[in-house]
Amino acid sequence: MNKGYALKVEGICKHYSQTLLLDDVSFSVKQGDVLAVTGWNGSGKSTLMRIIAGLVRPSAGRVLMFAGEEVIPKEMRRRFLGMVAPALSLYDELTGVENMEFFCKVRGVPYHRSDSLALMEQVGLGGHEKKRCRDYSSGMKQRLKIVQALVHKPPLLLLDEPGSNLDSKGIKIVENVVAEQREMGITIIASNEKREVDYADRIINLSE
Amino acid sequence: MKNGRWITQTESSTCLSEALAIWVRDLRSEFRTRYAVNAILMFAVTTLIAVSFSIGSFRIAETEKPFLNGVLLWVILVFSALSGLSRSFVKEEEAGTMDVLKLSARPQAVFLGKLFFNLTLLGALELIIVPAFIIMMGYEIELPGCFTAMVVSAGLGLGAGTTIVAAMIAQASARGALFSALSFPLLLPLMIVAIKGCERAAVGTDAAGWPEVRIAVAYIVIMIIMSLFLFPLIWEE
Amino acid sequence: MIYKILLAVWMTFIIVASFMFTEAASGFPGETSRILFFHVPQAWVATLCFLLSMIGSALYLAKRRLGSDDLAHSAAELGFLFCILATVTGSIFAKATWGSYWNWDPRETSIVILLMIYGAYFALRSAVPDPEKKRVFAAVYSILAFVTVPFLVFVVPRITTSLHPEDTMNPAKPGMDPRTLKVFLGSLFAYTTLFVWMLRLRMRLLYLEHLKDPIARMRRDGGIE
Numbered sequence A: 001m002n003k004g005y006a007l008k009v010e011g012i013c014k015h016y017s018q019t020l021l022l023d024d025v026s027f028s029v030k031q032g033d034v035l036a037v038t039g040w041n042g043s044g045k046s047t048l049m050r051i052i053a054g055l056v057r058p059s060a061g062r063v064l065m066f067a068g069e070e071v072i073p074k075e076m077r078r079r080f081l082g083m084v085a086p087a088l089s090l091y092d093e094l095t096g097v098e099n100m101e102f103f104c105k106v107r108g109v110p111y112h113r114s115d116s117l118a119l120m121e122q123v124g125l126g127g128h129e130k131k132r133c134r135d136y137s138s139g140m141k142q143r144l145k146i147v148q149a150l151v152h153k154p155p156l157l158l159l160d161e162p163g164s165n166l167d168s169k170g171i172k173i174v175e176n177v178v179a180e181q182r183e184m185g186i187t188i189i190a191s192n193e194k195r196e197v198d199y200a201d202r203i204i205n206l207s208e
Numbered sequence B: 001m002k003n004g005r006w007i008t009q010t011e012s013s014t015c016l017s018e019a020l021a022i023w024v025r026d027l028r029s030e031f032r033t034r035y036a037v038n039a040i041l042m043f044a045v046t047t048l049i050a051v052s053f054s055i056g057s058f059r060i061a062e063t064e065k066p067f068l069n070g071v072l073l074w075v076i077l078v079f080s081a082l083s084g085l086s087r088s089f090v091k092e093e094e095a096g097t098m099d100v101l102k103l104s105a106r107p108q109a110v111f112l113g114k115l116f117f118n119l120t121l122l123g124a125l126e127l128i129i130v131p132a133f134i135i136m137m138g139y140e141i142e143l144p145g146c147f148t149a150m151v152v153s154a155g156l157g158l159g160a161g162t163t164i165v166a167a168m169i170a171q172a173s174a175r176g177a178l179f180s181a182l183s184f185p186l187l188l189p190l191m192i193v194a195i196k197g198c199e200r201a202a203v204g205t206d207a208a209g210w211p212e213v214r215i216a217v218a219y220i221v222i223m224i225i226m227s228l229f230l231f232p233l234i235w236e237e
Numbered sequence C: 001m002i003y004k005i006l007l008a009v010w011m012t013f014i015i016v017a018s019f020m021f022t023e024a025a026s027g028f029p030g031e032t033s034r035i036l037f038f039h040v041p042q043a044w045v046a047t048l049c050f051l052l053s054m055i056g057s058a059l060y061l062a063k064r065r066l067g068s069d070d071l072a073h074s075a076a077e078l079g080f081l082f083c084i085l086a087t088v089t090g091s092i093f094a095k096a097t098w099g100s101y102w103n104w105d106p107r108e109t110s111i112v113i114l115l116m117i118y119g120a121y122f123a124l125r126s127a128v129p130d131p132e133k134k135r136v137f138a139a140v141y142s143i144l145a146f147v148t149v150p151f152l153v154f155v156v157p158r159i160t161t162s163l164h165p166e167d168t169m170n171p172a173k174p175g176m177d178p179r180t181l182k183v184f185l186g187s188l189f190a191y192t193t194l195f196v197w198m199l200r201l202r203m204r205l206l207y208l209e210h211l212k213d214p215i216a217r218m219r220r221d222g223g224i225e
Helices: A043-052 A074-080 A095-107 A113-122 A138-150 A169-185 B003-010 B015-033 B034-052 B066-084 B087-095 B100-102 B107-137 B145-168 B173-203 B208-236 C002-020 C030-063 C066-099 C106-127 C132-159 C178-212 C216-221
Strands: A005-016 A019-030 A034-038 A061-069 A082-085 A156-160 A185-189 A202-205
Touching: A005 A043, A019 A043, A019 A202, A019 B208, A034 A043, A034 A082, A043 A082, A043 A185, A043 B145, A061 B107, A074 A082, A074 B087, A082 B015, A082 B173, A095 A113, A095 A138, A095 B015, A095 B066, A095 B100, A113 A138, A138 A156, A156 A169, A169 A185, A169 C132, A185 B100, A185 C178, A202 C002, B015 B087, B015 B107, B015 C106, B034 B087, B034 B107, B034 C066, B066 B107, B066 B145, B066 B173, B087 B107, B100 C106, B107 B145, B107 B208, B107 C216, B145 B173, B145 B208, B145 C132, B173 B208, B173 C106, B173 C132, C002 C030, C002 C178, C030 C106, C030 C132, C066 C106, C066 C178, C106 C132
Parallel strands: A034 A185, A034 A202, A082 A156, A156 A185
Antiparallel strands: A005 A019, A005 A061
């Protein structure tokens, strides 16, 4: 019954205006892998993450996600992946728990308030769930982003600079999240921080 | 492996329930910030007062009233709508939440959710402005049932025709003027029909304004179907 | 090259014939009925452009070939041009015949709406910086605009009465005398050919622009043209 998940990235190219940002990027990851994507600023780490997430269409190549032998269609991918990135913001006028409720319901995933609260507790936001996100500090917002990525228990976790704005406690939380996700599915981390890159078993450097 | 994990991904949910989640969230945000509703109502009330003050109910000849009042009403409603209906998408883009929405929601649900939200705004607009207009301009209506049907159906049409355009301009650069410029040609047929329908409902001729109501409903259906097809194309990059 | 010359000759012939070969229709002041030979083909081409632009847009959304978008774009540009021509000639006719330049009868309204749609199309194209998005958005708008056209064509005339002369001048009806009909069809042919020539020229220009761009070249080579 082990429905091993896998991700295959084949020949991804991306152009912006006249420049070639990503040139024939290919790799495969399977259940239990942690992959780190590194490179200079502007080398296309975030763009690659966005392509895998399905937010950006590549100029060439494709991304395939598998559940066992079956390919997961692009429209369904949203249930199978969670993403943390600087560009992804949450709704400021809603409270923490209202944000969680929204992201569960909009994904079509059953929402249990107790599960969300437990998750928020886990990342150190316990007690802040009724506060509007507008009143969160940047570190708290980052933690909430992590919760948002995990609330539907996705097999694929994409972390783009997960440690930004976090203190040492927050960084420990990221470490725990990666460790847990290692058992559950696939993790891809885009970062230049040595500490974060060290979580990974494999590294891909986009500057090469 | 935790059992709960597999169930989470494979359980089905309807597009409608997801759309409702988006609608509720938009309503919640709007209730707390009043970002769009302020713009729309301010515009509508200001225009209504300006029109009523300068034209009033006495400056128009009785024979011209049914027609001119229809025109003025729809000018106020359409332009008020154009001032605020793009806000729900523009706000997502400005707050940086558009990406996370693209990531977690299916396009049809986003379209329907935003459509419901826009229709709610329009409903509020019509509920406040139409009675005020009738009173302030001395608008006599022979067939109120038909008139209401016309106002409601054209209002729905306004929402149906502009939601996808709002999604496009939120991702463009010139926003404000562009939304009006793009929406107006699409709305003009509806506007002409609405004016005529209201005129006929006010006068109370034999067929009343019912043919116009039917045309407005046809417009709504066509625009929603086309938008459902085309929205995913503009929603994904 | 030879075809351009032939077209030029043909067009000159038509212009001369429209004044010399035919008689002015009765019921219209002076020579004003001759506008038929110019105004109607222009309006016809403007509408044809609208249709072609929509087809190009639909094809682009289906297959994402740059050539389809070129068609949509070029047809829109030419449509805009012929729309202006039709509006101006119609307006001149209106002044001569009915005394005012503009009356908002259904046909006039439709041509203005068409003009607005084209204007909005170009505004949209220039407001979106990312080239792929620009093409997709413009294509979507073109289709949406096209869908509202039946409402204009069938609905508006029902609601307002038309000033446009129908019986004597409508070529579909047998009321037109044979000479006028011949010259009219000749003019229609001339304008359509002129349009096709201009369209091909414009599309070729756009194609050459694409060749300058390495990304477009890559798309072409990768078979995604």
